[in-house]
Each structure stands twice: as C-alpha cells, then as structure tokens.
Amino acid sequence: MINSRTTIAILACLSAVAFSVSGVSAQGGGADPGAPSTSVLPEDSASSTTSVASESSLPVTVPTSTPDQTSSPTTTYLPPIPDELINDPRVPFLVDPGDGDGIDVPIAQFSFDPQSVAVLPERVAGAQAALLESQANLDQIQQRVAEKTQSVLDLTAELEQLSAGVRTAVTKTATARRRLRDHAVTAYVQGRAEDKLALLNNNDFVDIGVARSYLAVVARQHDRLLRNYERQSNALGTSEARLASDLGVAQSVLAQTSAQVQPAVEAVAAATAQLQAYESGAHAYINGFVFPVASEVEFIDSWGYPRMTGTPSAHWHQGTDIFADYGTPLIASENGTIARVGTGTLGGNKLWVVGESGTEYYYAHLSAFAPGVSDGMRVTAGQLVGYVGDTGNARGTSPHLHFEVHPGGGDAVNPYPLLKAAYGNRTVFRATAPAAEPAAVPTPEQAAEQAAAPATDQAVGAAPEAGVGG
Numbered sequence: 505m506i507n508s509r510t511t512i513a514i515l516a517c518l519s520a521v522a523f524s525v526s527g528v529s530a531q532g533g534g535a536d537p538g539a540p541s542t543s544v545l546p547e548d549s550a551s552s553t554t555s556v557a558s559e560s561s562l563p564v565t566v567p568t569s570t571p572d573q574t575s576s577p578t579t580t581y582l583p584p585i586p587d588e589l590i591n592d593p594r595v596p597f598l599v600d601p602g603d604g605d606g607i608d609v610p611i612a613q614f615s616f617d618p619q620s621v622a623v624l625p626e627r628v629a630g631a632q633a634a635l636l637e638s639q640a641n642l643d644q645i646q647q648r649v650a651e652k653t654q655s656v657l658d659l660t661a662e663l664e665q666l667s668a669g670v671r672t673a674v675t676k677t678a679t680a681r682r683r684l685r686d687h688a689v690t691a692y693v694q695g696r697a698e699d700k701l702a703l704l705n706n707n708d709f710v711d712i713g714v715a716r717s718y719l720a721v722v723a724r725q726h727d728r729l730l731r732n733y734e735r736q737s738n739a740l741g742t743s744e745a746r747l748a749s750d751l752g753v754a755q756s757v758l759a760q761t762s763a764q765v766q767p768a769v770e771a772v773a774a775a776t777a778q779l780q781a782y783e784s785g786a787h788a789y790i791n792g793f794v795f796p797v798a799s800e801v802e803f804i805d806s807w808g809y810p811r812m813t814g815t816p817s818a819h820w821h822q823g824t825d826i827f828a829d830y831g832t833p834l835i836a837s838e839n840g841t842i843a844r845v846g847t848g849t850l851g852g853n854k855l856w857v858v859g860e861s862g863t864e865y866y867y868a869h870l871s872a873f874a875p876g877v878s879d880g881m882r883v884t885a886g887q888l889v890g891y892v893g894d895t896g897n898a899r900g901t902s903p904h905l906h907f908e909v910h911p912g913g914g915d916a917v918n919p920y921p922l923l924k925a926a927y928g929n930r931t932v933f934r935a936t937a938p939a940a941e942p943a944a945v946p947t948p949e950q951a952a953e954q955a956a957a958p959a960t961d962q963a964v965g966a967a968p969e970a971g972v973g974g
Contacts, residue, residue, distance in 0.1 A: 616808050616820040621918055627782040635775040642768040652758040659751040674748045680733040681752025687729055777925045786921035788911040790861050794885045795926040796907055798833040801826050805920040822916040823908040824923055830903040832892040836883040837865050845879055852895025866908035869898040
C-alpha cells in the first residue's frame with residue numbers, strides 16, 4: 505500500500521531519481537553499512553569491493569559526511585534502473601526506501617569502487633564453455649537414449665514373430681534378466697562392493713559387521729534373481745533364451761540411460777543461469793543458488809547508491825533491497841549453517857547463512873525469525889529462515905529484505921545479477937522441467953506398437969531443443 509508519505513516522496517523524487525541522486529531522500533532506509541574489520545558495527549554487514557571497471561554506471565558527486573562529521577564530496581555510481589521498472593511509481597522507494605530511524609552511527613567504509621559493477625569477460629567466457637559442455641553432454645545422452653530405444657524396438661519386433669505361448673515365456677524370462685541386471689547396477693551404485701570389502705580389512709567389529717551384512721544381503725538377493733532367471737531360461741530353446749537375455753539387458757540399459765536425462769537437463773539450466781548472471785555483471789555464481797524471498801517481489805540494481813548522506817553513517821549500498829509484503833517468507837539461498845543471528849542498529853533483525861560453497865549471505869530488516877533459528881543450525885536451500893520486515897533503519901519504509909552476497913566470507917559483491925538470473929529462471933525452469941522427465945522403458949507390447957508406427961526415430965526422453973533454462 506502507498507500512504508501519504510509515500511505519495512509525497514514519489515512526487516518529489518520520481519522525475520529526478522533516474523538522472524541524479526540529488527532529488528532523492530538519501531537518509532538511508534533499507535541499507536546496511538559495508539565496513540572493514542574496524543567498523544563500530546561488527547554485527548552488521550561488513551565489506552568493500554575490488555573488481556573490474558564498468559562503463560555503464562552513472563557517476564554522481566554527492567556530499568558524504570565522514571565519521572568525524574566533516575563533509576566532503578564523494579563520487580558514487582548509480583546503476584541504470586531496469587527498463588521494465590523505469591515507469592513504476594514505486595521506483596523512488598526501490599532506489600532509496602526512506603528516511604530510516606535517523607540514528608547517526610559512525611561507519612568506516614572504503615570508497616565505492618565503480619569497477620565492482622563491470623562485466624568480467626573471463627567469467628563470461630568460462631560460463632559459455634561450461635554451457636557448451638553441458639549441452640554437448642545432454643545431446644550425447646539423448647542420442648544414447650535414442651539408440652537404446654531402437655535396440656528395444658528391434659528385439660521386440662523379433663519377439664512378435666514368435667507364437668503366443670513362446671512369446672509369453674520369453675517376455676517373462678526377459679523381465680527376470682532385466683531384474684537381475686538392475687539389481688547388480690543398483691548394488692554397485694548405492695553401495696560399491698569394493699568399498700564394503702575394504703571395511704573387512706580393519707579391526708572395527710561394527711564395520712566388519714556392516715560389511716558382512718551388506719554382502720550377505722546382496723549375495724542372497726542376487727542368487728534368488730539368478731536362480732529365477734536360469735530356471736526360466738532353461739525352459740526355452742537356445743535362440744529364444746538368447747532373445748530373452750538380449751531384450752532384458754536392452755531394457756535395463758535403456759532405463760539406466762534415460763535416468764541420466766533429467767540431471768543433464770538440470771546441468772544445462774544451471775549453466776544457462778550462470779552465463780546469464782555473468783553477462784549481467786555478476787562477480788560470483790553459486791550453483792544451485794535459490795532466490796531468498798518466496799514470493800513475487802520487486803527489486804532493482806541499487807548497488808553503489810548513496811545511503812544516509814549527510815550523517816556520520818553515510819555509506820554506499822552494497823546489497824540488493826528486495827521488496828515484498830510484510831511477513832513474506834525468507835528462505836536459505838544455499839545448503840549451509842545459520843550464523844550471527846541477532847539485532848543490529850541498522851540491519852534490525854538479521855542473520856547470515858554460511859553456504860557449503862563458502863559463500864556467506866546476509867539477511868537484514870527481518871520482521872521475525874523462523875521458529876528454532878539459532879547460530880549453528882543446519883539449513884537446506886529453500887528452508888524457511890525468517891520473514892520480510894522493516895526493522896532497523898528500514899523502520900517505516902516499504903517492507904523489504906536487504907540481501908548481500910560475500911564469496912568466501914570476504915568482500916561483498918553485487919548480488920543483483922545473481923538474483924535476477926535466479927528469479928527469472930525459476931519460472932522458466934518449472935515450465936520446461938516436465939518436458940525433460942526420463943521416459944519410461946517400453947514394455948515389449950508397447951515397443952511393438954511403436955515399431956509399427958510411422959515415427960520410430962524419436963528419442964525417448966529427449967528434451968526440447970529450445971527453452972531449457974532460458
């Protein structure tokens with residue numbers, strides 16, 4: 505909702521904000537200070553940035569008070585407002601959420617580095633290579649699926665030449681052969697036999713017991729499946745037994761190969777998102793990154809915008825403000841551990857998620873934490889950690905999450921390109937995922953019907969050529 509204060513701010517700021525910060529109230533709502541280790545607010549976000557230059561930023565000179573309360577001109581850079589939001593009446597608040605709580609707290613922060621918004625050619629090149637590699641891998645898997653499908657169809661056509669009684673016996677034997685091979689593959693993948701055997705070489709009686717139990721279970725199941733297959737195979741003639749074995753193996757291989765399609769599609773989607781992020785100026789990309797707000801949101805690239813100018817707390821924005829309704833769920837962006845849960849003067853209710861990749865994520869202005877959230881708590885990507893609010897110096901502004909990304913726990917990098925790629929691809933990926941599900945292995949009867957159909961060269965489980973993750 506837009507109140508009277510909002511309306512006044514919009515009328516005062518809308519025409520000026522796209523060109524100069526001088527027409528925008530910069531008393532700092534929605535941003536936390538970036539500071540080196542000497543900051544007097546160690547509980548809040550802390551960092552500076554050093555990266556490669558950007559030619560698309562807009563330089564603006566603004567007065568910035570230093571901790572000794574003297575005023576001196578400082579050049580900052582305003583990233584362009586996205587075209588899709590340029591006429592949005594909420595733009596002033598997306599750029600500068602509001603006056604904040606007015607508390608003046610000295611902040612030690614390095615000067616804004618305009619190079620931090622640059623596109624990194626080497627990252628783009630690496631992402632392009634990764635996308636080509638993942639796409640080539642998907643193409644190879646789809647080709648193997650097509651080949652294995654054709655093998656099943658050819659064997660099924662041969663099966664259909666037999667009499668009804670023999671065909672039924674061969675089909676049952678083929679099923680027994682397939683189950684025997686599936687069991688061997690599963691036993692190898694889920695519990696490699698050599699790993700279990702290695703446990704027998706130590707003196708730990710528990711490990712020895714586990715190894716023996718595993719091998720005994722696998723052996724008993726294998727013997728049961730083998731006896732069943734041999735019994736049915738021995739009841740067939742030589743050529744029929746060969747056909748049953750070939751068909752069972754072909755069906756097993758097809759199922760195993762088809763199961764590789766979905767992970768390959770997901771790899772292409774991840775590589776596509778990574779390329780999009782780096783092309784947009786990201787200085788870090790985390791595979792599997794999850795957008796931190798679980799709803800429709802509004803956000804722009806406000807990295808480097810001045811905050812709380814004219815006060816000892818003056819600083820430039822080194823995060824992204826993600827606007828959503830008050831109380832909207834916030835989720836972990838990566839598997840990891842919760843850290844530094846608490847309340848800061850500027851950040852209000854805040855926490856960090858230390859991801860398994862080593863990247864750390866800062867969440868500020870929460871209205872509340874999720875039940876049970878505490879330091880050291882393990883979380884998975886997508887798990888609830890808190891709720892959107894306006895605490896700290898965002899009090900009274902439009903509710904939002906101030907979000908920062910710190911690769912390796914170091915300096916903050918502009919999170920906007922990463923967020924934009926993740927937010928844009930979440931809908932696209934949902935739309936394309938069903939088309940990429942591995943195909944079910946056809947039964948002999950189904951395969952025979954396919955063999956008789958005109959189009960038998962369609963790859964089972966093949967994903968569409970366009971639209972994957974894009």
